Amino acid sequence: MAESKSLRVAYGEALAEIGAEHKEVVVLDADLAHATMTAIFADKYPERFYNMGIAEANLMCAASGFAYSGLTPFVSTFAMFGAGRAYEMIRNSISYCNLNVKLGFSHSGLCVGEDGGSHQSIEDIALMRVLPGMTILVPCDSIEMKKAVRASLDIPGPVYIRVARPVVDSFTNPEDEFIPGKANILREGSDVAIIATGLMVTEALEAAEKLSKEGVSASVVNMHTIKPLDEKCVLEMAEKCGAIVTAEEHSIIGGLGSAVAETLAGKSAAPFIRVGIQDKFGKSGKPSELFCEYGLTGSNIADQCKKAIAQKK
Amino acid sequence: MSTTNYRRIATERRKELLNMIYEAKTGHTGGALSSTDILVALHYGIMNIKPSEPKWADRDRFVLSKGHSVEGYLCILADLGFFPKAELMTFSKYGSRLIGHPTNKVPGIEICSGALGHGLPAAVGMALGAKKSGRAYKTYVLMGDGELAEGSVWEGAMAAANYELDNLTAIIDRNGLQISGSTEDVMKLEQLKAKWEAFGWQVFEADGHDIEGLISLMKSFPQTNGKPHMIIANTTKGKGVSFMENVAKWHHGVPSDEQLAQALADLDKTEVGK
Ligand SMILES: Cc1ncc(C[n+]2csc(CCOP(=O)(O)OP(=O)(O)O)c2C)c(N)n1
Ligand SMILES: [Mg+2]
Numbered sequence: 001m002a003e004s005k006s007l008r009v010a011y012g013e014a015l016a017e018i019g020a021e022h023k024e025v026v027v028l029d030a031d032l033a034h035a036t037m038t039a040i041f042a043d044k045y046p047e048r049f050y051n052m053g054i055a056e057a058n059l060m061c062a063a064s065g066f067a068y069s070g071l072t073p074f075v076s077t078f079a080m081f082g083a084g085r086a087y088e089m090i091r092n093s094i095s096y097c098n099l100n101v102k103l104g105f106s107h108s109g110l111c112v113g114e115d116g117g118s119h120q121s122i123e124d125i126a127l128m129r130v131l132p133g134m135t136i137l138v139p140c141d142s143i144e145m146k147k148a149v150r151a152s153l154d155i156p157g158p159v160y161i162r163v164a165r166p167v168v169d170s171f172t173n174p175e176d177e178f179i180p181g182k183a184n185i186l187r188e189g190s191d192v193a194i195i196a197t198g199l200m201v202t203e204a205l206e207a208a209e210k211l212s213k214e215g216v217s218a219s220v221v222n223m224h225t226i227k228p229l230d231e232k233c234v235l236e237m238a239e240k241c242g243a244i245v246t247a248e249e250h251s252i253i254g255g256l257g258s259a260v261a262e263t264l265a266g267k268s269a270a271p272f273i274r275v276g277i278q279d280k281f282g283k284s285g286k287p288s289e290l291f292c293e294y295g296l297t298g299s300n301i302a303d304q305c306k307k308a309i310a311q312k313k
Numbered sequence: 314m315s316t317t318n319y320r321r322i323a324t325e326r327r328k329e330l331l332n333m334i335y336e337a338k339t340g341h342t343g344g345a346l347s348s349t350d351i352l353v354a355l356h357y358g359i360m361n362i363k364p365s366e367p368k369w370a371d372r373d374r375f376v377l378s379k380g381h382s383v384e385g386y387l388c389i390l391a392d393l394g395f396f397p398k399a400e401l402m403t404f405s406k407y408g409s410r411l412i413g414h415p416t417n418k419v420p421g422i423e424i425c426s427g428a429l430g431h432g433l434p435a436a437v438g439m440a441l442g443a444k445k446s447g448r449a450y451k452t453y454v455l456m457g458d459g460e461l462a463e464g465s466v467w468e469g470a471m472a473a474a475n476y477e478l479d480n481l482t483a484i485i486d487r488n489g490l491q492i493s494g495s496t497e498d499v500m501k502l503e504q505l506k507a508k509w510e511a512f513g514w515q516v517f518e519a520d521g522h523d524i525e526g527l528i529s530l531m532k533s534f535p536q537t538n539g540k541p542h543m544i545i546a547n548t549t550k551g552k553g554v555s556f557m558e559n560v561a562k563w564h565h566g567v568p569s570d571e572q573l574a575q576a577l578a579d580l581d582k583t584e585v586g587k
Contacts, residue, residue: 031491031493031499034493052500053459053500054429054430054459055464055500056463057464085428114337114339114405114413115405115414116405116414117416118380118412118426118428119413119414119427119428283407283412284405284409284411284412284413285406286407289407293407
């Protein structure tokens with residue numbers, strides 16, 4: 001039986017686990033520890049946990065100060081208030097100085113559901129992606145989340161880990177290696193390649209399954225690292241399958257879809273379609289209802305794959 | 314004295330907001346209950362507004378900076394006739410315009426809020442706008458106490474004093490709690506009154522559940538002394554519902570069937586008591 005766990009719980013547990021071995025790790029939050037799940041770390045290591053209040057600018061700049069002091073801060077709040085509110089602090093006080101700060105922002109994408117568009121961060125990957133030297137990890141299940149947190153420790157410099165809220169069934173193989181910058185190919189096919197990230201990886205697998213019943217053979221790539229992007233994998237998939245569909249719980253502008261488009265531009269003429277939020281804000285509703293409206297479903301990914309295949313010359 | 318039974322109005326709104334949260338299965342219950350009386354004082358006793366003409370140019374402006382307390386605000390706007398009451402039961406559901414935080418698509422709501430720390434600076438702009446356009450409307454803004462940790466609040470505080478915005482009133486819902494516990498444990502606020510005074514504001518402390526008291530206080534404000542007004546309204550988070558009062562975890566929470574019944578009964582009792 002696959003384990004079901006919220007990615008944010010996995011994130012909090014991972015922090016507590018690395019906290020045992022790495023005394024230099026400190027965790028900072030902004031009044032949301034029971035939502036971001038850094039509370040799991042705080043319970044175990046209260047002397048290495050700092051609640052900076054509802055003050056995200058303060059949170060980011062203080063994290064930079066911790067890094068200057070030789071400590072390794074993991075910083076958490078909602079993606080909207082971390083990547084959004086405190087953007088310029090991250091840019092100038094963390095990224096520009098190439099500091100060893102890990103940003104684990106939760107409640108990304110549409111999954112905050114009922115809270116509505118003001119809290120739905122559909123641009124955080126875009127914001128982090130334009131920062132030179134920023135690594136961006138988007139784990140798809142709790143097994144991968146734990147690997148990502150560990151891997152971030154070995155990356156000198158800033159890392160953004162996108163922490164989704166929902167409970168998901170674990171489906172990746174605990175034995176599989178997690179190498180930042182190296183995509184994991186979950187399924188080999190020949191007609192189209194679906195390149196997905198985060199919560200869209202399961203939807204991509206579902207799409208591939210659906211397509212196979214219709215005689216269409218799809219590759220599925222788990223692109224857990226958006227930056228640095230595994231460009232080699234993207235180009236090989238374009239070459240082999242001749243059609244590419246990207247899928248992300250994020251705006252199609254600036255995220256995975258854009259990163260893949262930038263890789264393909266001038267190098268591949270393969271038809272290419274981006275599944276994601278089509279330049280709109282979010283709204284209230286259950287995550288499942290919103291995923292349907294915004295086309296973040298296996299069945300829409302399958303439809304888009306067929307469209308891309310039909311465009312092949 | 315006025316003949317309006319504000320206490321009754323506030324009790325009805327509290328019951329409505331609890332029913333709404335129960336129906337929606339989501340809601341920021343504690344802060345909605347702590348701010349109900351302040352919102353009633355403003356909307357029924359102070360502000361010059363026309364529900365039939367939400368965009369009337371001379372209306373007084375209100376900004377709910379602690380946007381998560383949208384529940385009670387929506388119940389008040391519906392009761393005043395800005396939109397049909399039946400719509401309250403669609404709160405935060407798919408397709409509803411009553412999103413989980415305020416948006417300016419709802420008649421009567423001035424600005425989109427929910428990200429803390431935006432409201433005071435926005436209200437500064439509105440108050441400056443009134444002066445610039447020679448209009449007599451006043452601007453009111455309600456903030457949470459945890460919210461005061463945001464630097465932008467203090468940026469707005471400086472601007473309000475700098476521009477001598479005596480047409481601006483800010484109110485703090487001083488319930489002493491934020492999500493992770495007591496404000497004094499998380500990020501100390503005291504000496505709060507002295508801080509605002511040092512920023513150039515005229516500061517009053519008040520009982521945030523005494524609706525008539527709040528109304529007469531605001532009616533007494535001088536409008537020509539060049540100072541913005543601050544009311545530190547002392548409140549109880551979860552006010553009126555015995556098992557929610559002063560309990561941090563009711564910041565966000567949905568009552569069960571039994572809890573809802575008890576909450577409604579509690580509210581009837583307190584109302585009778587006053
Ligand atoms: C910029 C920002 N950071 C974090 C949050 C998440 N959040 C929503 S309510 C809240 C606590 C607010 O506490 P307080 O201002 O005291 O409000 P009240 O007690 O009246 O509910 C937090 C941290 C937010 N909405 N906006
Ligand atoms: Mg409070």
